[in-house]
Amino acid sequence: MLYNPPHPAETKILTRRFGLPNSESLDTYLANDGYKAFLKATGMTSEQIVDEVKISNLRGRGGAGFPAGMKWSFVPRQSPKPKYIVVNADESEPGTCKDRVLMENDPHQLIEGVLIAGKVIDAHRGWIYIRGEYRYLIDIMDRAIDEAYKNGYLGRNIRGTGFDFELSTHTGAGAYECGEESALLESLEGKRGIPRIRPPFPAVSGAFQCPTILNNVETFCAVPSIILHGGQKFADVGVPKAGGTRLLCLSGHINTPGVYEIPLGFPMMRAINELGGGMLGGRKLKAVVPGGSSCPILKAEECDINMDYDSMAKAKTMLGSGGMVVLDETTDMVQFALRIMRFYQHESCGWCIPCREGTLWLRKLLTRLNQGIGTSDDISMVRELAGNMLGRTFCPLGDAAAMPTISIVEKFRDEFEARLARPASSRMPAPGDLVSIA
Amino acid sequence: MTFSQETEARFERLLSSYPEGRHRAALIPMLMYAQDEVGLVTQELKEEVARRCGVTPLQVDEVVGYYTMLRSKPMGKTHLQICTNISCLLRGGDKLWDQACHKLGIGHNEVTADGAVSLEEVECIGACSWAPAIQVNYDFRHNVTPDQLDKLMDQLRGAQ
Numbered sequence: 001m002l003y004n005p006p007h008p009a010e011t012k013i014l015t016r017r018f019g020l021p022n023s024e025s026l027d028t029y030l031a032n033d034g035y036k037a038f039l040k041a042t043g044m045t046s047e048q049i050v051d052e053v054k055i056s057n058l059r060g061r062g063g064a065g066f067p068a069g070m071k072w073s074f075v076p077r078q079s080p081k082p083k084y085i086v087v088n089a090d091e092s093e094p095g096t097c098k099d100r101v102l103m104e105n106d107p108h109q110l111i112e113g114v115l116i117a118g119k120v121i122d123a124h125r126g127w128i129y130i131r132g133e134y135r136y137l138i139d140i141m142d143r144a145i146d147e148a149y150k151n152g153y154l155g156r157n158i159r160g161t162g163f164d165f166e167l168s169t170h171t172g173a174g175a176y177e178c179g180e181e182s183a184l185l186e187s188l189e190g191k192r193g194i195p196r197i198r199p200p201f202p203a204v205s206g207a208f209q210c211p212t213i214l215n216n217v218e219t220f221c222a223v224p225s226i227i228l229h230g231g232q233k234f235a236d237v238g239v240p241k242a243g244g245t246r247l248l249c250l251s252g253h254i255n256t257p258g259v260y261e262i263p264l265g266f267p268m269m270r271a272i273n274e275l276g277g278g279m280l281g282g283r284k285l286k287a288v289v290p291g292g293s294s295c296p297i298l299k300a301e302e303c304d305i306n307m308d309y310d311s312m313a314k315a316k317t318m319l320g321s322g323g324m325v326v327l328d329e330t331t332d333m334v335q336f337a338l339r340i341m342r343f344y345q346h347e348s349c350g351w352c353i354p355c356r357e358g359t360l361w362l363r364k365l366l367t368r369l370n371q372g373i374g375t376s377d378d379i380s381m382v383r384e385l386a387g388n389m390l391g392r393t394f395c396p397l398g399d400a401a402a403m404p405t406i407s408i409v410e411k412f413r414d415e416f417e418a419r420l421a422r423p424a425s426s427r428m429p430a431p432g433d434l435v436s437i438a
Numbered sequence: 439m440t441f442s443q444e445t446e447a448r449f450e451r452l453l454s455s456y457p458e459g460r461h462r463a464a465l466i467p468m469l470m471y472a473q474d475e476v477g478l479v480t481q482e483l484k485e486e487v488a489r490r491c492g493v494t495p496l497q498v499d500e501v502v503g504y505y506t507m508l509r510s511k512p513m514g515k516t517h518l519q520i521c522t523n524i525s526c527l528l529r530g531g532d533k534l535w536d537q538a539c540h541k542l543g544i545g546h547n548e549v550t551a552d553g554a555v556s557l558e559e560v561e562c563i564g565a566c567s568w569a570p571a572i573q574v575n576y577d578f579r580h581n582v583t584p585d586q587l588d589k590l591m592d593q594l595r596g597a598q
């Protein structure tokens with residue numbers, strides 16, 4: 001099973017069952033508070049459940065950090081249409097690998113979170129949209145779902161409560177854009193993953209044009225603890241306005257990378273030095289990607305910061321998806337910026353022009369700069385082009401590409417200049433990269 | 439076209455998993471599971487899946503052209519996927535990629551002449567904390583060293 005040994009600095013709520021024998025089985029789940037929260041929720045009104053989630057200050061863990069309780073309250077419960085629950089398990093933001101450990105080690109916790117959300121809006125059907133590369137996890141979730149059906153935790157009249165719920169997995173097929181909620185819903189319906197115009201938001205018109213609660217895996221996984229122990233207890237773990245813990249995916253140049261559960265507001269330098277075991281080879285810290293590749297990068301001197309939404313916003317970056325990538329002094333920032341742009345250009349769905357063309361032009365410019373070809377004006381052009389994409393694309397993928405690029409060019413411009421000052425490398429650029437963008 | 443019992447059972451379950459009249463929703467999963475059995479999305483497969491999901495072959499083409507995991511070209515017996523995205527890059531994923539291209543004599547989305555191995559440079563596969571990571575068909579390999587990759591490639595080439 002994929003998890004790292006618990007670290008004393010962790011606060012284990014969502015991951016507390018990890019490491020128990022057969023932690024993925026229904027028996028282990030039941031022996032450790034499993035499905036008690038759902039049974040408790042069946043004795044509560046929808047308002048009471050939503051209130052607990054609001055009190056908990058749980059914010060979405062998929063990237064945008066929208067308050068979950070508020071999102072749930074937007075669903076028009078009186079609508080005559082069927083209502084649905086959709087789990088976003090597309091996990092494709094570079095640097096992020098937490099939904100994977102949650103589903104692998106404790107699949108029933110996710111099922112229980114979904115059931116409670118279903119109870120709130122009187123939904124009787126849900127899907128877990130899992131990226132295609134995670135086939136073994138689809139098998140794990142399918143087995144857990146089967147087990148739940150067999151033991152009356154899914155299906156008709158769940159455990160005699162009179163509540164019905166059907167749940168299935170749905171595989172993606174390789175597309176980062178399908179993690180974006182509206183593109184995901186298109187994909188779920190058997191189409192290309194192209195974003196929908198909003199409003200209406202999924203809460204009003206989601207899966208199959210019906211009211212839908214759509215959240216990230218980790219968001220749903222937090223719900224059983226919140227209902228069982230009360231929203232206040234969860235809120236108390238974090239900081240004001242952002243409750244509970246988060247799974248931090250630590251990667252890059254550190255000694256002990258891994259997925260760690262920490263309270264919101266945990267200091268970034270402690271994450272590097274304690275959880276991460278310090279910098280690899282004792283080298284110096286250069287920069288941190290705080291929450292997946294789409295977040296603006298922080299320079300070493302900006303990393304003395306607490307990881308909560310407000311502190312991150314003050315530093316002009318985000319907690320994002322929890323994918324924290326640590327870069328040491330040996331990192332080539334021009335190459336790093338190019339690698340990020342290659343990703344977004346490849347994954348742009350092509351629907352809107354600022355994103356489709358913007359990412360391509362930026363990729364070409366950065367490819368040339370990385371080869372030492374171009375002028376100082378080209379560096380400014382990268383900054384300007386990326387700036388022009390911000391807020392002008394159909395979905396936030398364009399922003400996701402622009403934000404890290406702007407921060408890297410602004411904070412590490414000297415490295416781009418130094419690259420140009422060197423004699424151009426002997427490697428000729430590929431013909432496709434030479435196309436003029438002027 | 440007929441499929442194995444297991445795949446047929448999956449299809450049956452799929453078709454009952456969506457609201458009435460929304461069989462199109464089963465399209466992408468059905469293509470993925472069928473491709474696992476057939477190896478690629480053939481014309482015959484497109485027509486069969488179109489029939490079962492109640493869509494036109496053109497609507498199947500639309501999604502096959504969009505999703506990178508759906509393939510119209512045969513891959514090798516083993517499909518080797520190497521992540522070079524940021525967390526893997528910092529841990530030598532780009533060097534693993536060069537090493538594989540060099541040793542196998544093929545590039546991105548190409549197959550060795552004997553059909554044993556195909557190679558793909560992939561985007562983040564959700565194994566960043568265990569980088570560099572690769573996938574051998576659907577199996578994850580974590581914290582991969584150049585030595586391990588070398589042995590793996592020898593094995594894959596010798597195995598056919």
Ligand SMILES: Cc1cc2nc3c(=O)[nH]c(=O)nc-3n(C[C@H](O)[C@H](O)[C@H](O)COP(=O)(O)O)c2cc1C
Pocket residue numbers: 059060061062063064065066088089090091092093176177178179180181182214215216217219395396397400
């Ligand atoms: C390009 C793009 C990719 C995204 N990928 C994911 C993803 O892989 N997983 C995820 O949960 N959210 C992803 N999101 C965020 C979702 O759109 C959505 O905000 C989230 O799933 C809502 O759940 P939450 O409120 O629980 O975070 C992505 C957003 C964008 C713009």
Ligand code: FES
Pocket residue numbers: 094095096521522523524525526527561562563564565566569571
């Ligand atoms: S960057 Fe390689 S698995 Fe995430």
